[in-house]
Amino acid sequence: MQFARPLADLIAQLERLPGVGPKSAQRLAFHILRTPEDDVRRLAEALRHARESLRLCTECQNVSETATCPICADPTRHRREICVVGEPRDIASIERLNEFKGVYHVLHGLLNPLDGVGPDQIKVRELLVRLEGQVDEVILATNPTIEGDTTALYLAKLIKPVGVKVTRLAHGMPVGGELDYADNATLLSALEYRREM
Amino acid sequence: MQFARPLADLIAQLERLPGVGPKSAQRLAFHILRTPEDDVRRLAEALRHARESLRLCTECQNVSETATCPICADPTRHRREICVVGEPRDIASIERLNEFKGVYHVLHGLLNPLDGVGPDQIKVRELLVRLEGQVDEVILATNPTIEGDTTALYLAKLIKPVGVKVTRLAHGMPVGGELDYADNATLLSALEYRREM
Numbered sequence: 337m338q339f340a341r342p343l344a345d346l347i348a349q350l351e352r353l354p355g356v357g358p359k360s361a362q363r364l365a366f367h368i369l370r371t372p373e374d375d376v377r378r379l380a381e382a383l384r385h386a387r388e389s390l391r392l393c394t395e396c397q398n399v400s401e402t403a404t405c406p407i408c409a410d411p412t413r414h415r416r417e418i419c420v421v422g423e424p425r426d427i428a429s430i431e432r433l434n435e436f437k438g439v440y441h442v443l444h445g446l447l448n449p450l451d452g453v454g455p456d457q458i459k460v461r462e463l464l465v466r467l468e469g470q471v472d473e474v475i476l477a478t479n480p481t482i483e484g485d486t487t488a489l490y491l492a493k494l495i496k497p498v499g500v501k502v503t504r505l506a507h508g509m510p511v512g513g514e515l516d517y518a519d520n521a522t523l524l525s526a527l528e529y530r531r532e533m
Numbered sequence: 534m535q536f537a538r539p540l541a542d543l544i545a546q547l548e549r550l551p552g553v554g555p556k557s558a559q560r561l562a563f564h565i566l567r568t569p570e571d572d573v574r575r576l577a578e579a580l581r582h583a584r585e586s587l588r589l590c591t592e593c594q595n596v597s598e599t600a601t602c603p604i605c606a607d608p609t610r611h612r613r614e615i616c617v618v619g620e621p622r623d624i625a626s627i628e629r630l631n632e633f634k635g636v637y638h639v640l641h642g643l644l645n646p647l648d649g650v651g652p653d654q655i656k657v658r659e660l661l662v663r664l665e666g667q668v669d670e671v672i673l674a675t676n677p678t679i680e681g682d683t684t685a686l687y688l689a690k691l692i693k694p695v696g697v698k699v700t701r702l703a704h705g706m707p708v709g710g711e712l713d714y715a716d717n718a719t720l721l722s723a724l725e726y727r728r729e730m
Contacts, residue, residue: 339625340598346583349576354564355557359713362622367551368584369596376584379546380577386543387565387573399566401537425559428536516556 343369395466397442397459399424407431413439416472420463420491422446422479425516430477433524438475441466446483447490455490464494473501475527479514480505540566592663594639594656596621610636613669617660617688619643619676622713627674630721635672638663643680644687652687661691670698672724676711677702 339347343365350361368376392398393405400406407413407427417438421427427440445458455461467474474495478484492502505526518526536544540562547558565573589595590602597603604610604624614635618624624637642655652658664671671692675681689699702723715723 339621340587340596340602342579342583342586342598343596346579349579352572352576353561355560360552362713363552364550365583366596366620366622368580369587371584373584375549376580379549380581382539382543382546383565383573383580384577386539386562387568387570389539390537390566399537399540399563401539405537423563424536425563516559 392442392444396440397444397462398427398440399442408439413437415439416470417475418463418466418471418473419475419477421477422484422487423516426477426479429516429518429523430527433520433527435524435527436475438473443478443487446478446481447487448483458487460491460494463491464498467495467498467500471500473503476502476504477527481514589639593637594641594659595624595637596639605636610634612636613667614672615660615663615668615670616672616674618674619681619684620713623674623676626713626715626720627724630717630724632721632724633672635670640675640684643675643678644684645680655684657688657691660688661695664692664695664697668697670700673699673701674724676713678711 346365346368347358347361350356350364351358353361356364389401390399391401391403393400393408394403395408396405398405398407402409414437417436418441419430419436419438420441420443421430422443422445424442424444427442430436430440441459441463443458443460443463445453447453447455447458463474474491476488476491478487488504492504495502506528543562543565544555544558547553547561548555550558553561586598587596588598588600590597590605591600592605593602595602595604599606611634614633615638616627616633616635617638617640618627619640619642621639621641624639627633627637638656638660640655640657640660642650644650644652644655660671671688673685673688675684685701689701692699703725
């Protein structure tokens, strides 16, 4: 015997989360046992509700409660500029600037052939479909990492023949860094000096 | 607008966990969105079930599904030796050795006056009640940290006048370390060379 079964079950479930090893799973589990029951119920409900109620926006593929996300549904955003990002959380980084008034496209991943992530594993086809409409510019805002640069190059090659202007966030950001961690000033200059590809 | 509401809710709930900051809460939340619905339901259920079904053993105060925990209910364990530990997880460390055949007492904390943890905040009174029965030895197996040593000293002073032998795990363990992280050999020698206080 080690732990009571419900406790062992909880530890096993927590260990499956990214970045949570056996020791931190134990610590989290014991924390849960000391947490008021109502709070634990709220956490359990938030997990289930988030997973069950959220889907991908049919236009930009961002995580959304509705078929069309609030940004795509906003009539004041112009649809001729599409900012392409790797993950939904990257949208929050750009929205924070209050500068970009176009719409987004979330790839849900970056090209990484070694890990078996090719164009079919991310939302590339969905982006091409959108370019059939009236689009003036595609801003490639993937991370300035190897995967992000590879993805940007790949998309630029694919999109330019369609006749749409393709730009990339300026390398004002520290190379190898992640969009998600950039400060506003750096991101802002990167957006301002975006260069055509 | 930043995140869809169910997602923002989930991030807020995850941020309340110990060691989970805003960034890791976001990462965990997006991981949840990519996890199969059944797995998320299982995690939510494990959280709720662990919190709702577990209580403290009426004898040793360990976390248990039943009024008396499996160790206290085991007729082959002798009740004349009580091993006192700070947290339920410390029991697993000692049980792993397959050496100790007595029973446990979980304090659920260690004395820490600066944090306002005095004898009334941990399960000291419950330990004294148990000493009214037939007890030959109390082994103080609290962590060899300032809080653990303080707690051991305090308990030794309290218990010795009752006429019960009080021992402390030998300092075979690295000072300042935690029981929870000790390897078996170290813990075993610490148990073997326990000294009377």
